[in-house]
Amino acid sequence: MSLAVLTFADDPIFYLAANLAKIVVFTHIVLILSALSVLAERKVSAWMQDRLGPNRVGPGGILQPAADALKFFFKEDIVPGHVDKVLYILAPAIALMPALIVLAVIPYGPPLTVLGETIPMVIADLDIGILFVFAISSLGVYGIVLAGWASNSKYPMLGGVRASAQMISYEVMLGLSVVGIFMSTESLRLTDVITSQVDGTWFMFSQPIAFIIFVIAAFAETNRLPFDLPEAETELVAGYHTEYSSMKFAMFFIGEYTAMFVFSALVAVLFLGGWDIPFMSNADFEALGNWGTLLGFLSFFVKCLAFLFFYIWVRWTIPRFRFDQLMNLGWKVLMPIALVNVVLTGVVLGWLGS
């Protein structure tokens, strides 16, 4: 677009207002979607098991999340006597924070034009976008480890130890799998990754190995089946949140579902073209103006929701891994494949370039 991107120096008040609006709107959209995905989880599982699922509150059970939230607020908040108080109270907050911070760098759509100013549909378009995402999302494990430790009892402790080993291992695969993408886009900025996909092919097709590894690692990072060993009900009661009740438990819950949304959004941005619609180019989006923004916005959220559905689908289909299987899969299978993928990408790029 010919208009310059809005900066603080141009018009401080408009800049602050626009950013505040973006923060409020995007955070609410994501939090509401996370709440609804809890309902979706129950509905889909019911559907897959030939049951009805929650259908009493509101039409078709749509208000069930609100009812759940109310119930959480009115439950007694029990702090067991044997816990480490400071860390026990801090842990749920730390579990929720990283997922919410990462929302700041995800591009939700093409730039919007308001009152002649171009506003990028991302709260903070960092030059090091993906590195920031990995850095902040790696903090999520602290919530689990501290909860496990502070609860001062054996099942949470085992859950905490498992979580730290699992998340450190799979973070390596997560980082390695996307190296190929950034070798071909030559930028760590997430909007650059999307614009290169809008005019080219989606990385899901040009980097299929990276796509599979990233999806597996995303399941492990969010502690979802088949990798939900830190909270395996049949082995560890409830793992790290055994000792938690009321709103503190709910915060772990929201944190888990928000993290799921964040990883769905990352898959959409990195591999499914972000706001891209097949057979449309960057020029088409610009020609459509704000309607292009709306289309891109919808396309992005459709992709996110599709991947969220995939998350739920897998959970009710595949049994849990054993811990040694998890570690073997990570270090002996995925890691070499990811490294080979990096080398392959380098060779192909060098060959195309010369």
Place this chain on the structure above:
Amino acid sequence: MIGLEHYLYLSGVVFTLGLCGVMMRRNVILVLMGVEIMLNAANLALVAFNKFMLPGADGTVAPDGQVFVFFTIAVAAAEVAVALVIAVALFRRLDTVNVDDVANLRW
């Protein structure tokens, strides 16, 4: 306004705190944490020097000091990996991680 001196004094104080941790703590893992803090204080000084002492003619800064810090971080991560293996081995064999209890050179 914040200048080089603020970063340097801060780095000195943080370094001292890390040194206190290293010398006064007796748990080998806590000693390691102290070492990490000392390394971080030094890194902070490096980046501050890079920023305040090395601007080029057009005001841009060549990030040599930041590259040093990348090397420090990588080597520190390697150091921690080895040290923790030793600490866990120590605990399994001698049932202690107190550095004062580990005074013998061989068994």
Place this chain on the structure above:
Amino acid sequence: MLDFMFVFFAAIALAGGLVMAFHQSIVHSAFALVAVLFGVAGLYWTLGADLLGATQILLYVGGVTILLLFAVMLSTRDAGRLAIGRYILMAPVLGLLGAGLLRVYQGVIAISEGRELTLLEPEPTSDAIGQLFVDPHGFLLPFEVLSVLLLVVLVGAVTVARQQQEGTPDA
């Protein structure tokens, strides 16, 4: 704004350092270490080193400290007593060293000619740093040596851990 950011992150780093050095619970100390590392990462950002700050959080906070916590969980929760008494005699020596360091600092600060923090929106540094890493006249050799070091460490750590398992069956 930058002044406020400096004070904010410096306060986090200092408070974390104090807690880390003197708290009686080992996990609280580890968590205070996270605070120090986070504070230092923030200070890198105030200095315009965005890539470095993110790397600091990714590697130090997300990797090294989790490893430390893991080792704590595998060993003992006993932090041990603070050994303060034996160092009281050394206080004058340390004081002298500190005074010497202060003198050096003052000399260095004089050279910096009172430059101040100015940038509110830092320039991206990732490009320049990447170029330096692969520049034969820059840091290519140390970079390659570093990769060898990491390989050696990987093999070494596995070897020590494996000897432990085979050597003492009761462990």
